[in-house]
Amino acid sequence: MSVNDATTAVSEELAKRKDMIVCVGVDKWYGDFQALKGVSATIKEGEVAVVCGPSGSGKSTWIRCINRLEVHQNGTIIVDGVELTNDLRNIEKIRSEVGMVFQQFNLFPHLTVLDNVTLAPIWVRKKPRVEAEALAKALLERVGIPEQADKFPGQLSGGQQQRVAIARSLAMEPRVMLFDEPTSALDPEMIKEVLDVMRELAESGMTMIVVTHEMGFAREVADRIIFMEGGEIVEVGTPEHFFVSPTEDRTKLFLSQIL
């Protein structure tokens, strides 16, 4: 189980930083099926971790446990020093600190782009509307679609929608961003515009956990790559380690299939 001790593979500089997310022995069952088998990992502040693995390997389940969209049954998850328990206040606090971007965007179709982005800051962060709108416009500028503010999500392309979704999460000024296959539902020509936004976000020092099949992105941006299969973390390492000299047979098999 040595590979499960994630810190071993972190560069020295990263290892000195504060722990942002700590998972210890997380188990999750769907009925009789065990989706997560003792997942342990530590994500440092400002780190970009890419999670990859074959489908059904528990990648999405794991990051959905981190903001309690799924409830884990065993183990401990600590986000920015707050442990995830059944206490409603902790859950709400963690959710407002952890942004999430979904595969299917999940924008609110009945609200304009601007309202999508300002809703949570106004009602969860209790920001005055003027301030929230200024922030939203700045964020839409940052993701490259300031001119779409008054449209409805249904009038945008997939790539634009996903960028709005990123802006919506950023508007809460989260400490961590989770990406659940953000480009899987996009047409090929739109993938780049979303990855560019994520790259920029990574460079700005945001802590990110990204579940993705975009290996080019992983190689270029990730500080660490976490490979999962069958509900467990099989191998953790820097991109060089992972792509050039993986140690585990299952990792090698996976890489041979996708590269």
Added chain:
Amino acid sequence: MGSGISDAFDMNAGDSIGELPGKPVEVSSNPAEWLKKNLFANIANTLLTVVGGIATVLVLRGVLNFVFSEERRWDAVRTNLRALMTLAYPESQYARIWVSVAVLVTLVGLSSGLWANWGTIRVQRLCRWGMSLGGFIILCILLREPSVLLDSNGIVLRDSFSEPVRESFSSAMMSRSTWWIVGISFGGSGLAGWYRLDSTGRTKTVSATSTVLVPLGVLVVSLWVAPYGHYAYSDGLFIAEPGERVALSTSIPWTWLYLLLLATMVLGRFVRNSDLAGIAKTLVNVSWVISPFVLYWVILRDPDFDYAHVVSTDLPMGLLFGFLGSIILWWLTRSTGETARIFAVCLVGIAGFNWVAAAFGWYPMLQKARISFLLLAVAALLAPNFVGELAKRKKLVTYWLTTMLLVHYMATTINSPSTVDISSSEFLGGLSITLFVAALTIMFSFPLGVLLALGRTSKFPIFRVLSTGYIEIIRGVPLITILIFFSVMVPLFLPRGMELAELAAAITGYTLFSAAYLAENVRGGLQSVRNGQFEAADALGLTSVQRTGFIVLPQALRVSIPPLVGQVIATYKETSLLAIIGIFDFLRVANSAIPSQTAFLGVKREGLLVVSAIYFIFAFTTSKYSQRLERRLGVGER
């Protein structure tokens, strides 16, 4: 005949959607081509058209011969128009009715000015309407059989087989000259417009507002010039003056109402483009909600205030709740907090206890106080959403003060006796009571239905079981049973001293019934909201109340518009059951009040036909409006 009309509507359904610049406008082919393409495309089609056409003509002929038969006593309806609308509302107080209508017209005008995007209609479509209407009128003239001949005593002439003798076809056509003129002018202007204008001219548009306002204006002007005849029942006296113009007491108010409609529409448009638009919209919305209460209990009923009691009890009590409540709410919103929640829960407890106590008669207390406690608990529950800057806190306090003012004022007006001379237990009747009951039922059952739907889909077993039980029980019981239960049985169970007016009983029954059905419609909408929406809202840290209010309900309600409108129309029509518990609603006036008048003994069919026509017009308008609403709300759809 129904299918022909609905085809004509479907054919045009797409027209009023905005046009894109640069897109070539599709001009539909000429009528002959349209006919060939849509009605006579192949043999089977032709056969169906012919069979359908014959059936339509036969039905139309039957209806025409019924409506225009010499046996029809249409003067029964003309004479009793006032009774059909308001029953026996005292004539000396009739200005109150006009004021009420004026209030509604003002609200309609302001709303359409402030919100409605009336859009435009193509001239082509107007031409088509003109041609269809003209053709239809001419068809009717031809189908109606010639009138029977009367002898000098007004007795029908009969031939040797004792069949009535009818005038010749040509003289019948001659005697319908007015209708010929009407039909030909509609059809002719439509046809002329169609062929005079080239294809670009036909695609020109006129504002859709004018297509409603101009005919309405013509109708109002015709009140001053056309000899509709003067008919009335006044002080037991039957007035029938055919060929006269309508009385000034009809034409003057309607003219003013029309001008008021124009003025308020212009005002609404004007305000819409100014800074006041937001406030104006809020004001109009609030006015719509409180208007049924104000109209019924304040304007039409004219409460006779006991000012000594008002000064000694009502006013101090209202002020006390207003100010103490404000202080409490101000304190609760000073910081985020548990205090507000704990306090609110305590208040809910107090409010609940008050109602239980009322049932056992423990603490004699004015009903107003119980309601106020309940409202304060609700406001305290909402308080955490208003924590923050001064403006937000002030908003909550303002809301609270306004609510208290309104609630206490309304309670006082409802409790005061009326100055209007009431002949039966309820002073209104006819269409006005139908609309009043329908409006209040829809207004009350809507929030209740939404709550029940949320309860039924809730995680909490107690809510789920209670809501499901309620819905299933109500849906398993006929409406008449519920109405009779509330008007006859409930008063027996109430503690001594508590009364339930007949109308209140009826509205309660309707509300509880309709809420169960609305709940099922809303539940359908709730189930259509995708799971991702819940997850996105959760991931942003919204509370479950915020998630429901901002994300889930708006989407669910939009999906359920068609069934909800269906339920609204059903509720409106079901008000005709009011007759069963002894209220003189619209239908009952036509069915039993008019036929019992000496002048019109047993004359029923005419009244019933008119009543059904008016029911239809309201229901059809509602359904058309909901279609517009669906199209407009479809904007953000995937």
